[in-house]
Amino acid sequence: MAAISFLMNDGNRIPVIGFGTYAPEYIPLSESEQATEVAIEVGFRHIDGAHLYSNEKEVGRAIQKKIADGTVKREDLFYTGKLWSTFHKPEMVEPNVRQSLETLQLDYMDLFLIHWPFSLQAGGGLIPMDGNGQPLLDTTTDLCVIWEAMEKCKDAGLVKSIGVSNFNRRQLELILNKPGLKYKPAVNQVECHPYLNQSKLLEYCRSKDILLAGYSILGSHRHKDWVNQSSPVLLEDPVLAEIGKKYGKSPAHIAIRYQIQRGVVAVSKSYTPARIKENFKVFDFELTPEDMKTIDGIDRNLRYVDLPLFGAHPEFPFKDEY
Structure with a gap:
């Protein structure tokens, strides 16, 4: 059985598998609450949320229910939150x-991430738009200044660990080389699955003692506005199916286990x-080195979540190779 947590560079530990709470708009918010309760009941101890998901109230309510009924204690759970792009002004971070903590009914978050490296103008909803339906970008905010505000939240005890999401190598280096860091x-939480295995970014993060966490680890077709619906379906891949047969496991099991064995935190989503x-x-099987190499070989550099809507921002992360 694999270790159930990874050690982070600040001495805190993070569960190797997380439950992602994002859901498309057509799923009722009440289902966020029910799904989070189920996740905790079956053993998930890492809950991955975000302001952007607009369901912190429901997720927090589920956490409080499971604490109240004795299923878990607060210290058993690991909650990840994220700073949305309209809150990048340093005075808005804390x-x-x-506000998120109040909505969640929590005293602290275990991990808080800068959700995306690009900034949007404050006000006007989650994605403020101009008259032509284009997002109102904010190109004045410095990632290093945002990071300093994140550090202050850690010092204040509001969050135990801090990190980033969707950052490329160059953007990570901006933070790592910041004077007075x-x-x-x-x-660094990024899209990661066998069709986009992020091997170069993973190697770089390892060299800097930064853990990689993966989202959309089972592929993604749920959000029609953000995901190319003509993309191949990862869980229909014959290689994953064939390896799964060997272990009596599903393609989803193989995709999740693949990440854990690479040292990647695996955040999976389902509302079923x-x-x-x-x-x-x-946790009851282990892929062989040969299986791992075979799965490495199906990489297509295919990104399901590519967000071209924000591509004009100078800090849009997907312009770089990794």
């Missing part, structure tokens, strides 16, 4: 954290109770 990013339960059953 108030945003405090107090805390390195503990985690049976699938949530199944996605946790990845």
Whole structure:
């Protein structure tokens, strides 16, 4: 059985498998609450949320229910939150954290990430738009200044660990080379699955003692506005199916186990109770080195979540190779 947590560079530990709470707009918010309850009941101890998901109230309510009924204690759970791009002004970071904590009914977050490296203008909703339907970008905010505000949240005890999400190598280096850096990013959460295995970014992060966490680890077709619906379906890949047969496991199990064995935190999403339960059953088998190499070989450099809407921003992360 694999270790159930990874050590971060700040001395804190993070569960190797997380439950992602994002859901498309057509899924009722009440289902966020129910799914999070199920996830905790079946064994998930890492809950991955964000202001952008607009369901912190429901997710927080589920956490409080499972604490109240004795399923878990607060210290058993690891909660990840994220700073949305309209809150990148340094004076807005701490108030945003405090607002999320109040909504979640939590005293602290275990991990808080800068959700995306690009900034949007404050106000006007989650994605402020101009009259032509284009996002209102903010190109004045410095990533290093945002990071300093994140460090202050850690010092204030609002968050235990801090990190980033969707940062490329260059953007990570901006933070790492910042004069007066107090805390390195503990985690970089990015899209990661066998069709986009992020091997170069993973190698770089390892060299800097930064953990990689993966989202969309089972592929993604749920969000029609953000995901190319003509993309191949990862879980229909014959290689994953063939390896799964060998172990009596599903392609989803193989995709999740692949990440854990690479040292990547695997954040899976499902709102179907049976699938949530199944996605946790990845600790009773181990892929061979040959299996791992075979899965490495199906990489297509295929990004499901490419967000061309924000491509004009100078800090749009996907212009670089990795």
